[in-house]
Amino acid sequence: MPDSRAHGLLRRITRGEHAALGEFYDLHAGLAHGLAVRILRDASEAEDVVQEVFVQVWRQAGRYDPGRGSPEAWVCTIARSRALDRLRRRRSRREEPGEALPAPASGVVPDTALAVRAALGSLPDEQRMAVELAYFEGLTQSEIARRLGQPLGTVKTRIRTGMMRLREALT
Amino acid sequence: MSPTDRFRELAPLAALDALDGEDLLDFQEHLPGCVECQAELAAYGEAAGRLGASAGSVPPPPAVRERVLATIGATTGIRRATSSTPRWWLAALAAAAGLALGLLSAHTRLERMREQTRALEREVDEARREVAQLRDALVEARALRDLVARPESRLTSLAGLKPAPRARGRMIWNAATREAMLLASGLDAAPPGQAYEIWVIGPSSRPLPAGVFQPRADGSALVSLPRVEDTASPRTFAVTLEPATGSASPTGPMVMAGGVS
Numbered sequence: 525m526p527d528s529r530a531h532g533l534l535r536r537i538t539r540g541e542h543a544a545l546g547e548f549y550d551l552h553a554g555l556a557h558g559l560a561v562r563i564l565r566d567a568s569e570a571e572d573v574v575q576e577v578f579v580q581v582w583r584q585a586g587r588y589d590p591g592r593g594s595p596e597a598w599v600c601t602i603a604r605s606r607a608l609d610r611l612r613r614r615r616s617r618r619e620e621p622g623e624a625l626p627a628p629a630s631g632v633v634p635d636t637a638l639a640v641r642a643a644l645g646s647l648p649d650e651q652r653m654a655v656e657l658a659y660f661e662g663l664t665q666s667e668i669a670r671r672l673g674q675p676l677g678t679v680k681t682r683i684r685t686g687m688m689r690l691r692e693a694l695t
Numbered sequence: 696m697s698p699t700d701r702f703r704e705l706a707p708l709a710a711l712d713a714l715d716g717e718d719l720l721d722f723q724e725h726l727p728g729c730v731e732c733q734a735e736l737a738a739y740g741e742a743a744g745r746l747g748a749s750a751g752s753v754p755p756p757p758a759v760r761e762r763v764l765a766t767i768g769a770t771t772g773i774r775r776a777t778s779s780t781p782r783w784w785l786a787a788l789a790a791a792a793g794l795a796l797g798l799l800s801a802h803t804r805l806e807r808m809r810e811q812t813r814a815l816e817r818e819v820d821e822a823r824r825e826v827a828q829l830r831d832a833l834v835e836a837r838a839l840r841d842l843v844a845r846p847e848s849r850l851t852s853l854a855g856l857k858p859a860p861r862a863r864g865r866m867i868w869n870a871a872t873r874e875a876m877l878l879a880s881g882l883d884a885a886p887p888g889q890a891y892e893i894w895v896i897g898p899s900s901r902p903l904p905a906g907v908f909q910p911r912a913d914g915s916a917l918v919s920l921p922r923v924e925d926t927a928s929p930r931t932f933a934v935t936l937e938p939a940t941g942s943a944s945p946t947g948p949m950v951m952a953g954g955v956s
Contacts, residue, residue: 545767549760554752557759562750568817574755578763592737597744604747618912640749653886655711659746664715665708671886673858673948680708687707691742 530595537585548595549578555596556603563607563660564614573606580606608662643693651686654679702732710739765806835917839876842867851932853953855881858936861914864951866932873922875905877932879951882910885936892937893918894945897925902933907941929955 530551536544556577560570580602588598644652657663657671669679705722708714714722726732842848853864861881868875877893885891890909894902905923910916920926931954936947 542764542768546760546764549763553760554754555748557755558750558753559747561753568813571755571759574759575762575766579766582763582767593741593744596748597741600744600747601740637748637751640745644746644749655746656887658708658711658713659743660750662712665713665718666715668713671883680704683711683713684704684707687710687739687742690746691707691739694742694745695738 527594527596531590534581534585534588534595537582545578545582548581552596552599553578556599559600559603560607563604563611563662569610570607573603573610576606577603604659611662640694643690646693647686647689651682651689654682655686655690658683699729699731702726702729703735706732706735707739709736710743762806765802832917835876835919838919839867839878839917842869842874842876845869845872847871849955851929851953851955853877853879853932853934853951855951856949858948859883859950862934862951864932864934864953866953868920868926868929868932870927870929873924873926875920875923875926877908877916877918877920877934879910879916879918879934880914882914882916882950884912885909885939888939889936889947890939890941891916891934891950892941892945892947893920894931894933894935895920895923895925895929896931896933897927897929899925900930902945904941904943907937907939931955 530548533544533548533551537548553574557570557574560573560577561567564570564573577599581599588595592598593601644655647655654668654672657668658665663671665680665683666676668683669676672679702722702725705714705718708718709722709726722732726736848867848869851866851868853862853866855862859882862879863881864877864879866875866877875895882891890907892907893905895905896902903923903925905920905926906918908916908918931952933945933949933952935945935949937945
């Protein structure tokens with residue numbers, strides 16, 4: 525895990541070192557982009573998200589708290605939230621994604637991704653699907669229940685059980 | 696279940712931002728005063744944060760890196776250069792800074808023009824897509840008009856069932872030519888990897904697959920069915936949710952159905 529290197533880079537970014545942001549970008553841009561592509565399925569929007577993510581990293585590196593998660597998880601959190609904002613805007617305008625992109629499985633798969641995929645893959649389908657709808661599509665528990673045509677209680681249990689297993693496998 | 700248990704059970708959902716309604720309000724109210732739930736939320740948050748990595752790494756084009764560095768360079772580059780510079784350098788620096796500013800504004804203008812070009816290109820692409828969609832829609836609409844215009848064409852209504860109570864459908868079909876078209880509304884988007892599939896059930900009582908479709912964003916659909924043998928004397932038309940590639944016989948929940956009277 526390149527976390528200790530990433531921590532050092534974040535400290536240097538806080539001091540305003542441009543080169544450190546470049547290095548931090550090289551470590552994490554693929555991750556942020558892969559996630560944005562998976563959420564938005566649109567090349568130009570995904571690139572805009574990557575740009576927003578690292579400008580935000582530059583401005584807010586001082587707010588990063590190692591006690592609350594790895595730099596990688598932090599980048600994912602920012603990228604997800606930026607991408608979901610765009611997805612919701614698109615949904616409210618009822619737009620279709622632009623330039624279609626291949627399924628995200630075509631990306632390079634680093635070891636960390638393999639571990640997460642293995643953990644997700646080990647969940648029963650209905651739990652994995654509920655967790656993925658929440659994480660990648662930004663749906664709430666009631667929206668997922670409606671989407672899947674399942675009772676709310678069932679959906680909550682599926683997400684909870686799925687997350688408990690993921691937590692055990694990943695942390 | 697004790698109140699604490701209830702909140703602890705909401706933490707994994709909160710970590711995915713999936714709470715809503717009463718659960719969200721209650722959890723937000725409870726969290727600031729409960730160290731245990733804060734710890735739970737943090738632990739689930741770390742697990743949720745790692746989910747992003749499952750998408751895999753997809754390197755963005757090099758231009759994105761340049762845009763990022765240009766953006767941050769423009770906000771802090773000059774301030775940092777002047778922090779501890781000897782006095783005799785000031786004149787030269789002022790000249791250099793002037794030049795840098797000139798370059799910077801030229802660069803900014805260029806960047807803005809590039810941005811505009813990209814935006815225009817996106818608009819052209821969008822317009823092209825729209826034209827293609829309209830052309831498809833026109834072809835379908837003509838087919839529908841022709842089918843409705845034939846005197847022997849008949850109409851069967853399909854009602855939404857439990858998984859899709861708002862769904863409505865009308866099947867226009869012609870026993871002689873075996874042409875059929877489905878007009879539907881009130882359909883939710885199919886879950887990822889799934890699609891709606893149409894079935895014609897005739898005298899054999901075995902549902903024959905008659906096309907897979909995805910509704911439009913507004914929940915409507917207009918689908919031309921392939922010519923299926925049983926459209927010669929159909930008893931029932933139905934729609935189910937199936938894997939996106941379609942099934943040979945129904946496996947998923949039925950969302951709409953209508954009997955031929």
